[in-house]
Amino acid sequence: MSRVPGRARLNSPFFAGATRPTPPAKHSQAHPGVSPLHPVSHRNTSFQPLPRPLGLVPYHYDIADHFPEIQQECTKAGRIIFHVVGDSGGVQDGEFQNNVAALMIRDLANPADERPHFCYHAGDLVYFTGARDDYYAQFYEPYAHYDIPIFSIPGNHDGEVDDPSTGASLNGWVNYFMQAQPDVDPISKDCPRVQMNLPNVYWTLITPFATIIGMYTNVPEGGSIDSVQQQWVTHEFATAPQDRALILALHHPIYSFDAYHSGSSKMADVLENAIRDTGRVPNLVLSGHVHDYQRIEQKISDDGPTPFIVCGNGGYHNLHSVHSNVGDVAPDTGAVLRYAADKKWGFLTLTVDKDKIAGQTTEVDRHDQVVAGDSFSYPTAPVVLPNPKSVPTL
Template sequence: MTTTPRAPKPAPHRFAADWAGRHCLDSQAGPYNAGSGFEPLPPPTGKQPFRLDLAKIIPDAVAAMKKSGGMCLHVVGDTGGVLDPRPQELVAAGLVADSAIAGPYGKPAFFYHLGDVVYFDGQADRYYPQFYLPYDYYPNPIIAIPGNHDGDRYDNGRLVETVPSLAAFVRNFCAAGPGIHTPEAMDAPRTAMIQPNVYFTLKTPFATFIGLYTNVPEGGEVKPDQRDWFAGELRAAPADKPVIVAMHHPIHSLDAYHSGSRTMAAVLAEAEAASGRQAHMVLAGHVHNYQRFTVTDAARGARPFIVAGFGGYHNLHRMMRIGGQDIVPPFTAPNDPNVVLENFVDDRFGFLRLDIDTETISINTYTVPRPQEPYRNPPRLRDTVTLDWKNRRLIA
């Protein structure tokens, strides 16, 4: 199958905007605001409270995790190579190479995708070139939350996708049962994932992943029913495991185009207040680069907020500048001394590898070669940190 992409949606210029009094929680501050209006969510394919046990997908790997005392996985978002497939192909090759490397708890067992699987408007015919074909040699299951482009149906006000929002995403990630080979997969052997809903909780032996769907509008939008569910899942999460929240729109970002989202900050704060529980780590995409923040609460310790939207969409987002100068980490946000940008990568594509055990989460960030560089170069470690999740402190 061949597809001819239409002209891209307006993209930001490749210069870095200055601070000019902005905040890392200013979702409308940048020059790029591609979000359309809120799209109704599709009906769930599973039963409330929308939980998926990893053992239903990879029972042998879960048994091996329990035996080894830990688990390993890949994480990244914003992968669809709609206009230039090379960055996505390079990241996919890096994921394949890394999937063969055994760490303290074995090889990575699955890939958690942070949204924007396909561009630009969730079309079914984009799933083969942007999802199934690039990961043809990736050996592990891929689990995903949708991004704004997965749910969008409009291009500059023009209706592009006439079926309901997320129809193709649901067909390929929320199948009613295992072993379903969708029309979008064509000759690829990968079958549809069995997630119970577009927002759901993934239960694993060593962590609880709560995945939100933050919809299409810039900055995200989450309705009361999902907010209530979120608080309930935080409350119900086992206390002897870390809670990792995944959302497409980031709460904190110092990029020059999107910035972070006050809306999503409020969603998290509301759920944590209602549940009496605090997430140990927050993962997001949407911004096409890598950023790692430490957010410190005097009463509840430190936790990482990570932007990992450098998974293959060709247009990387540069970081903003301060007084005409580039940001040099560690950088404390002028508007919030409790938020520190510890590291970032805005000039290369890559992925995360997480190792999780009963006490710690090790976060390793890798970048892959640029398209003009030798393809044989292995992924390069660019950032690493360990979270002592039990004591809520970071170990450099």
């Protein structure tokens, strides 16, 4: 019997020249059900143990306690304004990160009632393994004149550890964001920034107009959380105030129409379980990981679509292309792509009041051309399903 040379090798993930699998076009999640591990794309990306929490359960960080001046400004203005950026680390070419950071800093010169109050980072501050020594070039220096707080959830690169002898997972992130006695780290050199005292790697930010539940989805592709964090997420959904917007933030996106990572069915399960157990649906879901910007809608409630934002174009040099067109409906999940920017870097500005969440992106291309990109508005009224068990598969 004749055989085709090399055919057996081509059926093996270890044949010479093998690469990570390509996500299916037009789909919003790479794998149905539980994502299979691929020995090429998942090497050195196993689940990493979490550092010890700094605070106590339920890991709340109330802005009124830590930044009372922001609380007062928001209450007086009747709204809160903040930047959202993700995947900002300029590891190979800092130009793109610096361009985005400069535009964020420019916003700080806005009139007082239009000035952002803080930045919420969706993870991957430092590539490729979140080393403390890389924080000067990729964090301290680019935001040297960004004089408002930067909050964060970690991304997979923040948690990766190639060489265990260099320290435990998330050492660099913890060194800045989880310090009991915040101080100026000498590694910041000529760009000093006082450290933060966040209570945990997953935590909830309490503000006058929004509750932001921030998960840590660890290192494996598609994300991974343990049962303890799942219980915490469900608890936060159940106890979140209904007089303000509920926002969920996680690094690995639930939906994505990109041609590199795609969305995560595992993270969809996390959200679906929290909704089924509590009936509460977030008003907005923020994520990063994919190096572009996308706004995706999914119908979970009859009250209207739930927006899922991928905000991962904050400065990493290599952007991820989108394989679908605006208006396309994913055949695997029914998610709808409403906006995409895969050739420009940028950030999102969110304005939240008692009635709505309004968003506006600022985009800059490689020729330094700046444009206003996506704009949207969604209601902040609490979304509670009368029959939580009827939530569709996400």
